[in-house]
Amino acid sequence: MPVCVLSQSSQIPAHLTRTSISAIRTGPDWTHACVKGRVVHKDALVPLDDDDFILKAVIQDVDSSPNTTCPEISIKMLLMGSLAKDFSTTVHLGDMVVASGFSVSKSSTVKEKQHPCTLLLSGQGACVYVCSSEVNSVVTRKRSPKAVEVRHLQPEVTSVVTRKKASWTTQAPGEAKEAKYVYSRLDDLEVGTRVNVYGVVVFFKQPFKSSGTDYCSSLKITDQSNQRIGCNIFLSKLEEHPKIFQVGDIIRMHRVKVCRFNDSVSLINTFGFSAVTFDGSKGEPVEPRTSCQTIHFDEEDQRMVEQLRAWSFNQALLPTAPSVTLSTVQPSAYFDLSCQLLAKAPLDSSCTLLRVWDGTKCPHPLLKVLVDPEMTEGPSSFSPEQENLIANVLVYDNHVEVAEQLKPGDFLRIYNVRAVLGSSKVPGLAGTQTLEQDHLAFHLHRGTAYGRGIRVLPQTSPTVQELKSVIEAFMQNEDDHAMMEVWGTPPESVDTDPVSTDSITETNCRHSIDPLTLSEVKRSNPGQVHHVKVQVKSYQPQKLHQSLKLFCDKCSTMQDVPDEDHVLGLLSAASQDRGPCSAPVWALSGQVQLPVGPAGPSDLSLYFSPQLMFDGKNKQLVFLKGANLAQVKTLSASYLNIVPVRSSGGQLALLDLSAPVLFRGRRRYYGCKKCSNPAVREPSVEGVDVVSEKLVAEALGVELLRYVLLLRLELQDSSGSLDVLLWRDAELFFNVSAADAASSQKVQDHICQTMGSLCPPEGSTVWRPWLDMCLVSYEAQNDEGINQTVYQICHTKLSKATPEPDPVTSP
DNA sequence: GGTTAGGCTTTG
Numbered sequence: 001m002p003v004c005v006l007s008q009s010s011q012i013p014a015h016l017t018r019t020s021i022s023a024i025r026t027g028p029d030w031t032h033a034c035v036k037g038r039v040v041h042k043d044a045l046v047p048l049d050d051d052d053f054i055l056k057a058v059i060q061d062v063d064s065s066p067n068t069t070c071p072e073i074s075i076k077m078l079l080m081g082s083l084a085k086d087f088s089t090t091v092h093l094g095d096m097v098v099a100s101g102f103s104v105s106k107s108s109t110v111k112e113k114q115h116p117c118t119l120l121l122s123g124q125g126a127c128v129y130v131c132s133s134e135v136n137s138v139v140t141r142k143r144s145p146k147a148v149e150v151r152h153l154q155p156e157v158t159s160v161v162t163r164k165k166a167s168w169t170t171q172a173p174g175e176a177k178e179a180k181y182v183y184s185r186l187d188d189l190e191v192g193t194r195v196n197v198y199g200v201v202v203f204f205k206q207p208f209k210s211s212g213t214d215y216c217s218s219l220k221i222t223d224q225s226n227q228r229i230g231c232n233i234f235l236s237k238l239e240e241h242p243k244i245f246q247v248g249d250i251i252r253m254h255r256v257k258v259c260r261f262n263d264s265v266s267l268i269n270t271f272g273f274s275a276v277t278f279d280g281s282k283g284e285p286v287e288p289r290t291s292c293q294t295i296h297f298d299e300e301d302q303r304m305v306e307q308l309r310a311w312s313f314n315q316a317l318l319p320t321a322p323s324v325t326l327s328t329v330q331p332s333a334y335f336d337l338s339c340q341l342l343a344k345a346p347l348d349s350s351c352t353l354l355r356v357w358d359g360t361k362c363p364h365p366l367l368k369v370l371v372d373p374e375m376t377e378g379p380s381s382f383s384p385e386q387e388n389l390i391a392n393v394l395v396y397d398n399h400v401e402v403a404e405q406l407k408p409g410d411f412l413r414i415y416n417v418r419a420v421l422g423s424s425k426v427p428g429l430a431g432t433q434t435l436e437q438d439h440l441a442f443h444l445h446r447g448t449a450y451g452r453g454i455r456v457l458p459q460t461s462p463t464v465q466e467l468k469s470v471i472e473a474f475m476q477n478e479d480d481h482a483m484m485e486v487w488g489t490p491p492e493s494v495d496t497d498p499v500s501t502d503s504i505t506e507t508n509c510r511h512s513i514d515p516l517t518l519s520e521v522k523r524s525n526p527g528q529v530h531h532v533k534v535q536v537k538s539y540q541p542q543k544l545h546q547s548l549k550l551f552c553d554k555c556s557t558m559q560d561v562p563d564e565d566h567v568l569g570l571l572s573a574a575s576q577d578r579g580p581c582s583a584p585v586w587a588l589s590g591q592v593q594l595p596v597g598p599a600g601p602s603d604l605s606l607y608f609s610p611q612l613m614f615d616g617k618n619k620q621l622v623f624l625k626g627a628n629l630a631q632v633k634t635l636s637a638s639y640l641n642i643v644p645v646r647s648s649g650g651q652l653a654l655l656d657l658s659a660p661v662l663f664r665g666r667r668r669y670y671g672c673k674k675c676s677n678p679a680v681r682e683p684s685v686e687g688v689d690v691v692s693e694k695l696v697a698e699a700l701g702v703e704l705l706r707y708v709l710l711l712r713l714e715l716q717d718s719s720g721s722l723d724v725l726l727w728r729d730a731e732l733f734f735n736v737s738a739a740d741a742a743s744s745q746k747v748q749d750h751i752c753q754t755m756g757s758l759c760p761p762e763g764s765t766v767w768r769p770w771l772d773m774c775l776v777s778y779e780a781q782n783d784e785g786i787n788q789t790v791y792q793i794c795h796t797k798l799s800k801a802t803p804e805p806d807p808v809t810s811p
Numbered sequence: 812g813g814t815t816a817g818g819c820t821t822t823g
Contacts, residue, residue, distance in 0.1 A: 054812090078812090203818060212815030220818070232816050261817050271812050334821075351823075396823065418822065427823070445822055452821085 003086040005130045012129055015510075016100050021061040021075045024117050026104050028527030031125065031294060031511075034100035036062050040074060045088040048194055051182070052255075054271070055084035058114070059097060075115035076107055080122035080255075080272045091130055101125030101294060122272045123254075125294030180300060181254065187225035189258040189265050197256060197267065198304050199223050200280060200312040201249045206415065206453030207241040208398065210234065217241045218448075221251060224311050231256065231267040233275065239524075241275075243289040245413060245461060246336070248280035248318030250308050252301065279462065280318055282309045287460075289514065325470075326391055327360035331421035331440060334450065337414045338463050340471065340718065341406055342390060343378030345371040347428035350446075352403040354393040356412065359471030367392050367439040369426055378408030393417060394426070395454065397446035402454045407519040409719045411464045416452040418443045459517050459533060459717065468718075503533065503772035508732075509795035511774065517719035526777045526789040534715040534722075535768040536759040541711070544752050548742055550705035552672040558710070561742065562658050562670070570659040571629045574646040581625065581647030583607055586682040594631055604631065607645070607652065611685050620691040623652065623680060632663050640664065641696050645680055652680045654700060661702050662693055666743035669693050671702035678702050707738035709751075713793070715773070724775060724791040732797050754798065772796070 006012065016034040024035065037059030046054045060074040077099060079087050091097060102119040121128065184195040199221025207215040214234040219242070222228045231253070235241055242251055254274045256267040269275075276288045276295055286305045288297055312318060322328075324335035339356035346352045353369055355378070369392045373380035382390060393414060395403050406412065420441045444452060457464050515531040516524070524530065541547055551558045583589040587607040594604065607623035621641045624632065632642055642663040645652050654661060657676060660668035671678060683699035685691060697704045709730035715722050731737055734754055740747045758769060774795040782788050 205818065210815035214815060216816060218816065218818055230817065234815055259817090264817090266817065268816090332822095394823075416821080420822075425823070443822065447821080449819060449821060451818075 003083065003090045003128045003130060005090065012098050013100075016098075018098075021059070021073050021115055024075060024104055024115060024119070026106055026117060027525035028104075029529055030102055030104055033102075034098050034129075035059070035075070035102075035119070036096065036098045036131075037075070038062055039091060039093050039095045039097055042088075042091070042093055045084060052081055052194060053084040053088075055079045055088050057087065057091075059099070062096065073113060073115055075117065075119060077102075077119045077121060078271075079126075079128070080120070083121055083126055083128065087128055091128065096131040098129040098131065100127050100129070120272070123274070123294060124296040180298070181296065183252075183304070185225045186221070186223045186227035186229050189229070189267075191258050191260045191265065193258050194255055194270055195258060195267075196252075196254045197221070197223075197229075198250065198252050198308060199229070200308055200317050201244055201247055201251055201277075202228060202317060203247065203451065204244045204249075205448045205451045206244075206402075206455050207233075207235075207238055208448045208453065209401075215241060217244070219244065219251070222317070223308065227265075229265060229267055230261075233269045233273070235269065235273075239291045242277050243291075243458075244277055245455065245457065245463065246280075246319065248312060250278040250280050250305050250312075252276045252278075252304070278305050280309055280312055281462075282313045284462065289458075325358050325360040326362040326389075329362065329364075329419045329440070331364065331419050334416050334418050337391075337393075337412075337417050337442070338457070338467055339391070339412055339414065340467065341378070341408050341410045341412055342382075343376055343380065343408055344403060344406060345376040345380075346400070347371070347394070347426065350397050350400060351427040352395050352400045354395060354403060354406070354412075354414075355390050356393055356414075357389050357391065357471075358467060359389075359474040361389060362391065362440060364421065364440040365438065366390065367426075367441040391440075391442055393442040393444060395444040398448070399444050399446070399452070399454060405523065406454070406456065407522075407720050409717075410517070410519055411457045411459070411461075411467060411718060413455050413457055413463065414442075414444055415454070416444070416450040418445065456517070456520070456719075458514065458520070459719075460515055502770070504769045504799050505733075505771040505773060506797050506799050507531065507772055507774045507795050508797060509774045515772070518715060518717050518722040519719035521722060521775065521777070521791070522720070524777070526779045528777055529794075530775045530777065532715070532717065532773050532775060533770055534717050534773060535770060536755075537714040537716040537721055539711055539713045539755055539759055544711075544755060545748065547709050547711045547751075548738060549708050549710050550670050551708045552675055552703060552705050554675045554703050555672060557672070557674065558708070559705070561707075567659055567668075568629045570655055571627065571632065571644060574644065574655050574659075575626050575628045575631075577646050578626070579647050579650070581605075581650055581652060584652055584680060584682070586610065587623070587652075588613055592635070594634060604635075609683060609685055612691070615685075617685075617691070621683065621685070621696065625652070636663055636665055641691055641693070643680075643696065643700070654678045654680060654702075657702070661700060661704075662696055664693055667693075667739060668742070669697065670705045671697065671700075672705055675703035676701055707742045709734070709738045709741065711755075722791060724793055726793045728792055729794045729796065732795070733793060735797065 012034065015032055017032055019033045019035050021035055021037060039057055040060045041058035043056040048054055057077045058074050059077060060072050099119055099121060102121045104117045105120055107116055107118045181196050183198050186197065186199060189195060200223065202220050202222050204219035205217065207217045210216040214236045215238055217233040220228055220230050233241060255270050255272045257270045259266050259268055274292055276290045278286055278288060286302050288295060323338060329335060339358040341354055341356050343355040344352060353371060366388065368387065420443050421438060511529050513531050515533050518532060518534065521530045521532060548561050549558050550561055588610050590606045592604050592606055604627050605625040608618050609621055612618050612620055619639055622639045623643045623645045624635065625645045627644065632644060635642060644655050646655055657671045657673045657678060661671045662669040678701050681699050683695055688695065693704065708727065711726040711730065713724050713726055715724055726733055734751055736747045736750060741751060760768065773793055775791045776794050777789050777791050779787050780790045
């Protein structure tokens with residue numbers, strides 16, 4: 001992507017959030033972040049091979065002042081491809097730049113005062129903005145000792161240079177040619193070069209721990225040239241490894257190096273490596289599988305995938321036989337089992353038991369394994385009928401570590417598992433059990449030969465969809481609802497009505513990321529955005545009026561809305577105070593007579609702004625003394641703003657801030673005790689058309705509290721459950737305003753009905769709607785001061801729900 | 812911009 005020269009830094013796209021260099025760390029998604037800094041070091045452009053380049057530069061934080069003791073922190077940037085080339089020609093030492101679309105990795109070498117991470121700018125999303133107007137100020141005001149040479153940008157370089165796509169092929173500077181990645185055929189790989197390739201996977205191993213520092217994915221690919229090329233991918237992060245689920249998947253790899261080993265050519269990942277995989281079946285939608293937030297994918301990629309699919313279909317590269325299930329498994333066979341994990345238990349240090357099912361019934365009796373319920377994750381026992389459906393898989397040695405990460409509910413593929421008939425000796429405690437003859441056990445042997453391994457399948461994978469429908473159909477036939485309830489298999493269609501899994505929510509965020517399961521979300525680092533498809537298992541508070549809170553934007557504290565009795569009491573107490581009280585010098589005072597009721601006296605003191613009186617707007621604001629709550633409510637029909645007041649030491653004063661500081665129609669406004677300096681003061685209303693709550697609050701020195709909705713939802717999917725907050729975007733979610741919820745029964749009913757439909761009360765637990773959600777995770781301290789990962793629902797809106805309009809919400 | 816593996820002829 002481009003290097004853009006901007007005349008003002010305000011031209012940087014608004015969706016980018018500025019981050020300081022010191023805040024950079026590995027883990028979070030930095031897609032929508034940018035950092036600003038001065039270029040204090042710039043290496044020469046290094047050509048990697050034909051059309052690829054790399055360039056190293058260092059930028060220094062612009063906010064760190066040379067006058068403070070705080071050292072000026074700098075960070076290394078690595079620019080790849082055409083961006084490196086553009087940067088090399090356009091950007092000079094001393095330039096102020098803003099970098100975006102980067103990823104962050106740990107630096108191997110760290111210099112003093114240099115950030116331990118490196119910004120990687122590669123691919124379509126990466127961009128560098130050069131702030132040309134700030135060059136002068138750099139030169140004159142703030143010359144860093146490190147900035148050995150500071151040059152002005154050429155004055156004529158003020159236009160914005162943009163290119164649409166990541167460039168791979170060499171271009172003449174300024175030539176706005178549509179650039180693209182060039183892919184090498186597998187029979188045209190020159191040892192020592194760096195290439196991009198497409199291929200059909202003919203063999204693969206799940207990533208396994210190498211003896212070095214990384215996980216290794218080992219695979220073999222082929223293409224129309226019929227060459228078969230081995231590839232080894234070394235990456236420290238499991239999630240960055242190519243997501244290969246089965247032979248026949250299509251993989252695209254960028255920046256792999258061609259090596260020779262034992263007289264055959266092989267590929268290995270190099271710096272800037274990225275991989276995207278696709279289902280290899282003809283006709284399936286072409287959906288890229290990647291953990292990368294920003295990938296380059298265009299019509300040409302679509303075509304490449306479709307061509308490879310067609311070719312591999314004719315070559316019969318995809319497994320054609322239907323996959324083996326528990327109902328079709330032959331004793332002694334090695335096979336790949338797609339299944340759902342129900343429970344697991346470690347048997348000894350080198351063997352873990354996975355209890356799985358796939359919704360089919362095995363014709364052979366299945367081995368039963370006795371395990372300590374204390375050691376079992378998930379249900380420790382099932383009914384005899386259920387037991388007949390559950391396969392016990394013993395996974396050994398290196399697979400134990402993978403098994404530890406699995407959660408009951410996960411959908412799995414277990415590769416090269418073996419069905420073992422006969423008397424199986426079971427390790428650990430279970431070894432003492434009576435051996436069952438001619439029962440079928442399943443073993444996942446140690447090592448990674450034959451691609452042995454376990455993989456969690458995402459909810460969106462066709463295999464999981466198929467598995468779910470098989471399980472569902474099985475449940476309907478067996479009428480075994482207990483089974484379903486135990487492990488929360490999403491019961492998409494159990495009632496008589498065929499219920500679709502269509503989501504009843506919309507997300508309006510612009511993240512294009514694959515949905516994850518909740519267990520995948522839980523395994524991710526905080527500071528990320530996730531998409532999930534979930535049901536609401538439960539929610540708090542059950543008494544929904546308690547979800548309404550008051551929030552101070554100034555001090556970020558939240559409090560409950562004072563209840564009606566409390567407000568009643570405070571006003572009633574204030575109305576009893578009949579002591580002498582002089583009106584403020586600025587105020588005009590008056591009296592009003594209300595019909596005598598059981599609740600109190602009829603004579604109330606009113607104080608007005610003379611300016612409003614003069615403007616004929618005396619109904620817009622009144623300070624009201626001696627009124628109880630009922631009387632305030634009555635007068636609310638006549639006065640736009642009512643400020644209840646009392647006498648304090650002969651002077652007019654506001655009530656305690658736990659009472660509403662202002663009544664405006666049905667709405668009540670409260671002030672923050674911490675941030676307010678309350679007093680009865682004359683509001684400046686000159687030239688004001690309508691007296692707003694803000695104007696009144698400002699005059700009174702009151703920091704108004706904002707109504708917010710706060711709910712805690714327990715979400716569930718087949719992989720487990722997760723507690724999340726609905727707060728920041730709660731109003732968007734329900735399509736209501738929290739302030740309306742505070743004053744309108746209709747809006748409150750709407751929220752209650754909505755929650756009731758998302759999470760039906762007891763007796764109708766079978767059907768719950770599915771919701772697409774966008775979650776953000778972040779770290780926050782709990783009450784004990786311990787850091788915890790918090791999840792919040794954001795950018796998510798219920799599709800249809802809108803409360804009926806309430807005719808008298810506001811005056 | 813450095814190591815790791817470099818399938819496989821299985822098995823508790």
